[in-house]
Amino acid sequence: xxxxNCIEPxxxxxxxxxxxxxxxxxxxxxxxxxIPLELIYFVKKSAVFPYxxxxxxxxxxxxxxxxxxxxxxxxxxxHSRTVAVVMTAAKVLTAxxxxxxxxxxxxxxxxxxxxxxxxxxxxNKAAELDREMGLIRTQExxxxxxxxxxxxIRSTLDxxxxxxxxxxxxxxxxALEECALWMPTRSGVELQLSxxxxxxxxxxxxxxxxxxVINQVFSTNRVVKxxxxxxxARLRPSGKYMPGEVVAVRVPLLHLxxxxxxxxxxxxxxxxxxxxxMLPSDSAxxxxxxxxxxxxxxxxxxxxxxxxxxxxxxxxxxxxxxMEQNDALDRARREAETAVRARNDFLxxxxxxxxxxxxxxxxxxxxxxxxxLTPEQRLMVETILKSSNLLATLINDVLDLSRLEDGSxxxxxxxxxxxxxxxxxxxxxxxxxxxxxxxxxxSLSSDLPEYAIGDEKRxxxxxxxxxxxxxxxxxxxxxxxxxxxxxxxxxRDPRAPDFFPVPSDNHFYLRVQxxxxxxGISPQDIPKLFTKFAQSQSLTKNSCGSxxxxxxxxxxxxxxxxxxxxxxxxxxxxxxxxxxVKLGLCGHSNEAKLQFVSRPPANPMLTNFPGLxxxxxxxxxxxxxxxxxxxxxxGCDVTTVSSGDECLRVVSNEHKVVFMDxxxxxxxxxxxxxxxxxxxxxxxxxxxxxxxxxxxxxxxKESWLRVGMDGVILKPVSVDKMRSVLSELLDHxxxxxxx
Amino acid sequence: xxxxxxxQRQLVDYTTxxxxxxxxxxxxxxxxxxxxxxxxxxxxxxxxxxxxDSERLLNELSKTLNQQNVDFKKVDAxxxxxxxxxxxxxxxxxxxxxxxxxxYCEEQNSEGCLKCLQLIKHxxxxxxxxxxxxxxxxxxxxxxxxxxxxx
Numbered sequence: 001x002x003x004x005n006c007i008e009p010x011x012x013x014x015x016x017x018x019x020x021x022x023x024x025x026x027x028x029x030x031x032x033x034x035i036p037l038e039l040i041y042f043v044k045k046s047a048v049f050p051y052x053x054x055x056x057x058x059x060x061x062x063x064x065x066x067x068x069x070x071x072x073x074x075x076x077x078x079h080s081r082t083v084a085v086v087m088t089a090a091k092v093l094t095a096x097x098x099x100x101x102x103x104x105x106x107x108x109x110x111x112x113x114x115x116x117x118x119x120x121x122x123x124n125k126a127a128e129l130d131r132e133m134g135l136i137r138t139q140e141x142x143x144x145x146x147x148x149x150x151x152x153i154r155s156t157l158d159x160x161x162x163x164x165x166x167x168x169x170x171x172x173x174x175a176l177e178e179c180a181l182w183m184p185t186r187s188g189v190e191l192q193l194s195x196x197x198x199x200x201x202x203x204x205x206x207x208x209x210x211x212x213v214i215n216q217v218f219s220t221n222r223v224v225k226x227x228x229x230x231x232x233a234r235l236r237p238s239g240k241y242m243p244g245e246v247v248a249v250r251v252p253l254l255h256l257x258x259x260x261x262x263x264x265x266x267x268x269x270x271x272x273x274x275x276x277x278m279l280p281s282d283s284a285x286x287x288x289x290x291x292x293x294x295x296x297x298x299x300x301x302x303x304x305x306x307x308x309x310x311x312x313x314x315x316x317x318x319x320x321x322x323m324e325q326n327d328a329l330d331r332a333r334r335e336a337e338t339a340v341r342a343r344n345d346f347l348x349x350x351x352x353x354x355x356x357x358x359x360x361x362x363x364x365x366x367x368x369x370x371x372x373l374t375p376e377q378r379l380m381v382e383t384i385l386k387s388s389n390l391l392a393t394l395i396n397d398v399l400d401l402s403r404l405e406d407g408s409x410x411x412x413x414x415x416x417x418x419x420x421x422x423x424x425x426x427x428x429x430x431x432x433x434x435x436x437x438x439x440x441x442x443s444l445s446s447d448l449p450e451y452a453i454g455d456e457k458r459x460x461x462x463x464x465x466x467x468x469x470x471x472x473x474x475x476x477x478x479x480x481x482x483x484x485x486x487x488x489x490x491x492r493d494p495r496a497p498d499f500f501p502v503p504s505d506n507h508f509y510l511r512v513q514x515x516x517x518x519x520g521i522s523p524q525d526i527p528k529l530f531t532k533f534a535q536s537q538s539l540t541k542n543s544c545g546s547x548x549x550x551x552x553x554x555x556x557x558x559x560x561x562x563x564x565x566x567x568x569x570x571x572x573x574x575x576x577x578x579x580x581v582k583l584g585l586c587g588h589s590n591e592a593k594l595q596f597v598s599r600p601p602a603n604p605m606l607t608n609f610p611g612l613x614x615x616x617x618x619x620x621x622x623x624x625x626x627x628x629x630x631x632x633x634x635g636c637d638v639t640t641v642s643s644g645d646e647c648l649r650v651v652s653n654e655h656k657v658v659f660m661d662x663x664x665x666x667x668x669x670x671x672x673x674x675x676x677x678x679x680x681x682x683x684x685x686x687x688x689x690x691x692x693x694x695x696x697x698x699x700x701k702e703s704w705l706r707v708g709m710d711g712v713i714l715k716p717v718s719v720d721k722m723r724s725v726l727s728e729l730l731d732h733x734x735x736x737x738x739x
Numbered sequence: 740x741x742x743x744x745x746x747q748r749q750l751v752d753y754t755t756x757x758x759x760x761x762x763x764x765x766x767x768x769x770x771x772x773x774x775x776x777x778x779x780x781x782x783x784x785x786x787x788x789x790x791x792d793s794e795r796l797l798n799e800l801s802k803t804l805n806q807q808n809v810d811f812k813k814v815d816a817x818x819x820x821x822x823x824x825x826x827x828x829x830x831x832x833x834x835x836x837x838x839x840x841x842x843y844c845e846e847q848n849s850e851g852c853l854k855c856l857q858l859i860k861h862x863x864x865x866x867x868x869x870x871x872x873x874x875x876x877x878x879x880x881x882x883x884x885x886x887x888x889x890x
Contacts, residue, residue: 622789622824626770629781633773663823694826716766716826719773 018076025069032066054101054108061101064094138290145173145294150301159309163195166302170277171197174291177244177281182232182274184209184253191232191274207231213248218272223249223292223299232276244279245287249295251275252303275299351395358392386428390464393457411559415586416456418510419444422483425463429479433471439478447485449508453584458556462564463512465549466577470516473575477517486511486580507582509562515576521568557581609726612636613654615687617647617672618661623715627659627692630722644672651676653685657729662691662704663715673708688729692717743885750876751888757873762866766829786870789828793863796821800856804849814852815844821859832862 036059043055071087149169153162167179178198182191185206191214193205207214213230226233226248233246250272277295279285365385373381426442433440470479486509550564557564562581568574614631618624619642631638639655641647651658658676662669673689680686688710704712713725757763774781796817803814822837836859843851877887 620820620823620827621792622785623827625785625788626773626827629770629773629778629785632778633775661823663819694823716769716829718765718769 022073022076025072029066029070029073032062032069036062054104057097057101057104061094061097064090064097068094138288142290142294142297146297146301149173149298153298153301153305154308157309157312159306159313162302162305162309166275166298167195167197170295170298174277174279174294176277176279178276178278180232180276181251182207182276184271184273188271194273214274217248217274218250221250221296221300223247223295225287226276228278232274233278244281244285246276246278247287247292247295248274248276249299251299251306253306275302354395355392358388358395361388362392383428383431386424390428390457390461393461411455411458411556413453413455413584415451415453417450418448418452418583419450421456421460421463422481425460425467426481428464429467429471432468433479436471436475438471438474438476441478441480443480443482445482445484448483448510449485449585451586452508452510453586454560454581455556459560459581459583462553462556462579462581465553466512466514466564466579469549470514470518470575470577474516474518477574479517480515482513482515484511485509506585508585509580510583511578511580513576513578515574517574520571520573520575521566522571523568526566526568553579609730610635612656612726612730614638615647615651615655615658616640616661617642617644617658618692619643620661623661627661627717630717630719631659633719634723634726636726644668647672648675648679651679651687653680653687655687657688657690657726659690659692659713661715662693670707677708690725690729743880743883746876746880746883747885747888750873750880753873753876757869761831762869764829764831766826768829770828783874785828786874789824789830790867792824793821793833796824797856797860797863800859804852804856809847809849809852811844811847811852815841818844830863830866833859833866836862 039055039059043052068087068090071083071090074083075087149166152165152169156162156165163181167181170176171179176197178196180193180197181195183194184190185192189209190206191209211231213226213232217224217226224247226246228234228244228246230246232248251274253271253273275295279287362385365381365388368381369378369385422442422444426440430440467479467481554564557579560581560583562579564577564579567576567578612635614636616624616627616631616638618627618640621642624640624642628638628640639650641650647658647660660669660672669691676689677686689708690711690713691704691709692713692715693704694715711725711729713721717725770782770785800814800817800821803810803817818837818840822834822841825831825833825837836855840852840855840859843855880887
């Protein structure tokens with residue numbers, strides 16, 4: 001056979017079968033062509049399809065398959081070689097593309113599948129988020145409600161308003177049927193219905209506080225669902241309807257005394273109120289969690305608001321109390337002041353009353369002293385005088401007891417004869433002692449200085465008091481007085497543990513021991529002795545007087561930095577009084593100075609200021625001569641000048657005082673004084689400047705002193721005046737008073 | 740001795756009268772106190788100085804007041820001096836007139852001043868006589884062998 005380029009079909013052409021195949025192929029081709037078209041169309045429509053390339057591939061595959069089937073249509077009959085070639089080509093291509101696609105799909109399909117799972121996942125997430133959004137929204141709602149409630153509640157400090165507002169707002173927010181508050185009674189055994197939403201003034205229902213349901217609610221700070229039939233929930237007398245759900249929560253009532261910042265959440269208080277909330281019965285509503293949370297928060301806020309109100313009430317009460325107390329104190333103070341003033345007035349009057357006769361006695365005794373007296377009489381008068389002087393001092397001190405007590409009394413320090421003082425005490429007490437047939441001995445140690453510096457009068461008073469007591473309480477035997485300088489070992493006495501004497505160069509401690517053979521003192525009485533007005537039994541027998549003596553002595557001794565105490569071996573065994581006082585030593589430097597003060601010369605011929613160089617400036621000849629004579633009389637070495645210039649020329653640092661007569665017109669005294677100040681820069685070198693003036697104007701005195709004068713003297717000047725002026729000037733370097 | 744005592748008494752009486760009549764005041768007593776062994780003639784010296792000074796001042800015053808245009812300042816200065824001297828020795832009456840004199844000077848009243856001047860001259864001569872007499876008496880006492888009694 002000759003090969004025509006025709007291909008013989010494998011099977012004989014069966015007409016019917018052929019026809020069906022033909023048709024199927026045709027439709028397959030059609031489908032194959034339309035599927036990609038559809039795909040392309042829809043993919044074009046959708047924006048989101050990531051695998052376009054795959055689609056293209058897939059499309060190509062399908063198209064080629066379609067082409068194959070289409071070409072197959074021609075192969076049923078005799079067909080040319082071209083057709084066969086085309087067919088083969090198409091088949092080959094199809095094979096290639098389908099293999100490629102198959103390979104590609106291996107990668108693609110898992111991805112596509114996972115897209116699906118992701119989609120599911122996202123959907124779930126979205127649902128979740130939706131739920132959460134819902135929750136947040138409800139919380140937000142709750143929060144808003146709470147804030148609003150809180151604002152309402154906290155905008156008032158009145159307890160009742162707070163509670164009422166709470167109930168109203170809660171009722172509104174949660175659409176409650178009924179809301180009630182049960183407060184504990186004063187006794188704490190019952191809860192009383194205090195506030196309800198619907199009733200304005202609830203009748204006083206009470207329930208005992210120990211009910212199990214109440215305990216349950218009180219034991220936790222969460223909201224508790226309770227049965228509508230429990231006594232606290234039965235608020236309406238009629239029980240026909242079925243009440244809705246009821247919850248209850250505790251409201252802590254803070255008491256001021258147990259409000260502690262630190263344990264705010266765990267309250268130490270046991271007092272709670274009960275808040276009961278009821279939903280409407282016919283709504284079949286349930287309590288939602290967020291509503292319960294709202295109720296809890298509100299309960300807390302109410303507690304805080306109530307505590308604030310309580311604190312406020314408390315502080316108002318405290319303030320009122322304080323004001324009352326202040327008033328009372330004020331009144332008491334005024335009364336005390338009046339009493340003190342009355343006492344002072346009394347003292348002042350009595351002072352005067354007592355002093356007047358004393359002065360009479362002293363004055364008349366001194367006058368008596370001036371007259372003709374026999375020696376015995378003279379002695380008696382002197383004793384009278386001395387005693388009355390002492391008495392006068394004593395009166396001063398007794399009446400100034402208050403000054404002693406608040407420490408404003410000051411000692412009169414001066415130089416005095418220590419030995420002489422003891423002798424005088426002896427002389428004063430001797431007569432009394434001899435009357436009682438008691439001997440008196442005095443022993444002064446050899447190292448006791450002759451002169452000392454201290455308060456002579458007060459020391460004498462102490463001595464007299466101590467020795468006088470010794471005499472008073474002795475009926476037989478005698479008194480021995482021993483005085484010596486306390487050495488450092490004996491300074492610290494075990495019986496005076498809080499006495500710390502400090503020895504120094506200028507001072508010494510005088511120790512005096514007065515021993516008597518009298519009735520003695522029992523040990524338990526010794527501490528009482530120094531208290532005012534306290535007297536023990538054994539002493540009162542022979543004693544008279546107010547019991548101030550030893551108290552005053554103790555005060556004086558203390559003022560002299562000393563200590564006083566009594567020792568006794570017991571009743572009937574006598575007693576020794578010991579005291580130590582600090583006295584100043586009389587050194588040489590003191591002597592010279594004190595000479596001027598304590599020894600005014602009896603004879604005017606004696607000079608007090610030997611060789612004291614002074615300068616007198618006065619333009620009036622007579623006046624100048626008189627002043628010169630005055631100063632010469634007092635022993636000074638006087639230079640006179642008659643003008644300011646001359647004064648400035650002559651003045652030197654040898655001159656101790658410059659007397660300037662300032663009634664000299666035409667000379668600028670101020671100028672001279674200033675120049676003198678300038679001339680002597682060191683205070684030590686500068687002579688003291690004293691103005692002699694006839695002008696009694698006080699203002700002028702001040703202006704003199706301001707300008708640099710050290711003193712102002714009014715003319716005429718007497719000898720005594722000049723003497724005292726000079727001594728004061730040399731002592732203090734200034735004249736304190738206008739002389 | 741009797742004579743001394745009498746003289747002394749006379750002196751005392753005389754001196755007392757001077758004080759009583761206001762010619763002398765306490766200042767004079769002070770002066771007497773200043774007299775002692777180291778300064779036996781103190782009082783006489785001072786008094787004679789006073790006399791000298793006063794006479795000079797009085798002459799000056801006469802001259803100044805008799806001028807056409809009276810320089811009251813100068814008059815015042817002199818009177819001030821006189822006042823000072825008289826108060827220094829205790830010539831009380833003279834001092835008092837000086838005070839009045841100064842007032843007139845302030846007022847620039849020349850008539851008043853002249854009147855005062857006359858008065859001062861009068862007082863001054865009085866006190867001068869009195870003092871001179873007193874000194875004579877003192878001298879007599881001393882000569883008789885007595886001592887001047889202290890007041």
